[in-house]
Each structure stands twice: as C-alpha cells, then as structure tokens.
Amino acid sequence: MRATVASVDLHAVDLRAEGQPWEIWVSDLAPKERARADRFAFPEGRRRFIVGRATLRRLLADRLQILPAEISLIEGPQGKPALDPALSKHNELAPFIGFNLSHSGDMAVIAIGSGELGIDVESVHRSVDAMAIVRRFFSETERAGFEAMEPGVVRDRLFFRVWTRKEALVKAVGRGLSCPLSSFTVPLGDLSTEGEWLNCPEQPGRKWRLHEVGNALNLGPDWVSALVTTA
Ligand SMILES: CC(C)(COP(=O)(O)OP(=O)(O)OC[C@H]1O[C@@H](n2cnc3c(N)ncnc32)[C@H](O)[C@@H]1OP(=O)(O)O)[C@@H](O)C(=O)NCCC(=O)NCCS
Numbered sequence: 001m002r003a004t005v006a007s008v009d010l011h012a013v014d015l016r017a018e019g020q021p022w023e024i025w026v027s028d029l030a031p032k033e034r035a036r037a038d039r040f041a042f043p044e045g046r047r048r049f050i051v052g053r054a055t056l057r058r059l060l061a062d063r064l065q066i067l068p069a070e071i072s073l074i075e076g077p078q079g080k081p082a083l084d085p086a087l088s089k090h091n092e093l094a095p096f097i098g099f100n101l102s103h104s105g106d107m108a109v110i111a112i113g114s115g116e117l118g119i120d121v122e123s124v125h126r127s128v129d130a131m132a133i134v135r136r137f138f139s140e141t142e143r144a145g146f147e148a149m150e151p152g153v154v155r156d157r158l159f160f161r162v163w164t165r166k167e168a169l170v171k172a173v174g175r176g177l178s179c180p181l182s183s184f185t186v187p188l189g190d191l192s193t194e195g196e197w198l199n200c201p202e203q204p205g206r207k208w209r210l211h212e213v214g215n216a217l218n219l220g221p222d223w224v225s226a227l228v229t230t231a
Contacts, residue, residue: 003216008113025054028068080174115230118172130159164226172228207231
C-alpha cells in the first residue's frame with residue numbers, strides 16, 4: 001500500500017514477503033548490512049531486516065534512478081540512516097532526499113520525501129504497561145491527560161497513538177531515544193488533516209509538523225502510525 005501525505009511518499013510493507021524469493025534481496029544490501037543480517041539470532045528478525053532494508057534501497061534507487069546496490073547509506077551519531085553525501089557528486093536528486101523507516105512485527109512503513117523525516121508504526125496489541133511508561137517517560141501535560149482518562153481500551157489505544165507521535169519526532173530530529181521523551185509534548189487529541197506544529201526544545205529554531213498516517217496507508221485498526229516532517 002502506498003500514499004502521499006504532505007508531499008511525502010509513504011509505503012506500508014509486509015515483511016513476511018510471502019511467496020517472494022526474499023533471499024535474493026540480500027544481493028541489494030551493502031556488505032555491512034549483510035553482516036548485520038547475519039547477526040540476528042532468529043531467522044524472523046533476519047528476514048524482517050533484509051526485506052525492510054532491501055525495500056528501502058529499492059524505493060530510494062527508484063527515486064534516484066540508480067540501482068539499489070548503488071545506494072550508499074551512512075548513519076548519524078545516533079544511528080539515523082541517511083544518503084551518503086558522496087552520492088550528491090554524481091546524482092543531482094540525492095541532496096534533496098530525506099527518508100525514514102519504522103517496523104513493528106511484520107509491518108514496516110517507509111517515508112521518502114525531502115528534509116529530515118521521522119516515521120513510527122506500532123501494533124496496538126503490543127503488550128506493555130502503558131501507564132508505567134506514561135508516568136516514567138511522558139511530559140507532565142501528557143501524563144495529566146492520561147491520568148484523567150478512565151482505564152480501558154480507549155486509553156490503551158491512545159497510548160500507542162501518542163507513543164508513535166513522540167517517536168516520530170525524535171526520529172525526525174535524529175536523536176532517537178537519546179532525546180528525553182518528557183522534554184516535549186505532543187497533542188493527545190485528533191490531528192487536523194494538515195497536521196499540527198511541534199517544537200523540539202533541543203532545536204528551538206526549528207519547526208516540525210506532525211501527521212497521522214495510519215488511515216492514509218490503510219493500515220486498519222490494529223496499527224497506528226505517525227509521520228513528522230520538517231515544516
Ligand atoms: C531509533 C529508535 C527510536 C528506534 O525505535 P524503534 O521503535 O525500536 O524502531 P523503529 O522500527 O521505529 O525504527 C528503526 C529504524 O529507524 C531508523 N533509525 C535508527 N536510528 C535512528 C535515529 N537515531 N533516528 C531516526 N531513525 C533511526 C533505522 O532505519 C531503523 O531501522 P533498521 O533497524 O532496520 O536499521 C530507538 O531509539 C529505540 O531504541 N527505540 C525504542 C523503542 C521502544 O522501546 N518502543 C516501545 C514502544 S511501546
């Protein structure tokens with residue numbers, strides 16, 4: 001399934017890749033990625049990584065009009081993958097491409113657009129102690145919002161929605177969980193179709209925009225997904 005939100009191309013990918021010779025996809029990976037794939041203790045982790053990374057490479061290659069194996073990726077200080085700036089010497093499209101990937105079980109979502117992007121997907125059936133996470137990691141405003149709700153399925157589902165919003169921001173910024181999740185607040189309510197402004201206190205001069213993308217990607221009721229773009 002694919003969709004476009006805020007000029008960002010979004011792809012939902014079934015990492016089971018049933019009926020597809022996914023092992024052939026290993027040939028699209030860089031040696032370092034193959035080595036990483038080999039380090040997975042369980043075959044399903046290996047398959048999910050290979051299918052996700054190879055699909056990302058194919059989509060980026062499509063955009064840049066080169067072969068997947070020619071895509072060269074680097075990692076930021078906290079591990080955020082980006083196109084190798086060296087690609088820009090030979091490819092005039094490369095400097096404008098931003099992307100991000102997220103996976104949860106056999107579901108992956110990939111965002112490809114411009115500027116810094118962050119995307120997150122979660123299954124709403126994941127077994128976690130939501131309120132313990134809220135109390136320990138969320139901002140005071142978010143915590144108060146959750147404490148005011150009745151315990152139950154509505155609050156549990158909202159937790160995953162809010163979690164993806166927060167993760168999408170820290171992934172857009174590139175900090176991952178090294179950015180304290182309590183240091184910023186995301187809306188708990190429905191977002192407008194144009195998205196909502198967000199601030200990240202660690203980058204006060206910069207504006208970010210938060211979008212809900214699960215519906216656009218037709219993920220169904222079992223999944224939630226959020227995208228953050230550079231405004
Ligand atoms: C980067 C981070 C935010 C990834 O979180 P995650 O939810 O485990 O993983 P996601 O599937 O959303 O994202 C992983 C992808 O993001 C990208 N990524 C890695 N580091 C990143 C960073 N610093 N910034 C942005 N993107 C990053 C990679 O493409 C990675 O894919 P890969 O593993 O195939 O290379 C990480 O800091 C983390 O450890 N999160 C913990 C998640 C957690 O505990 N969730 C509980 C939910 S209730």
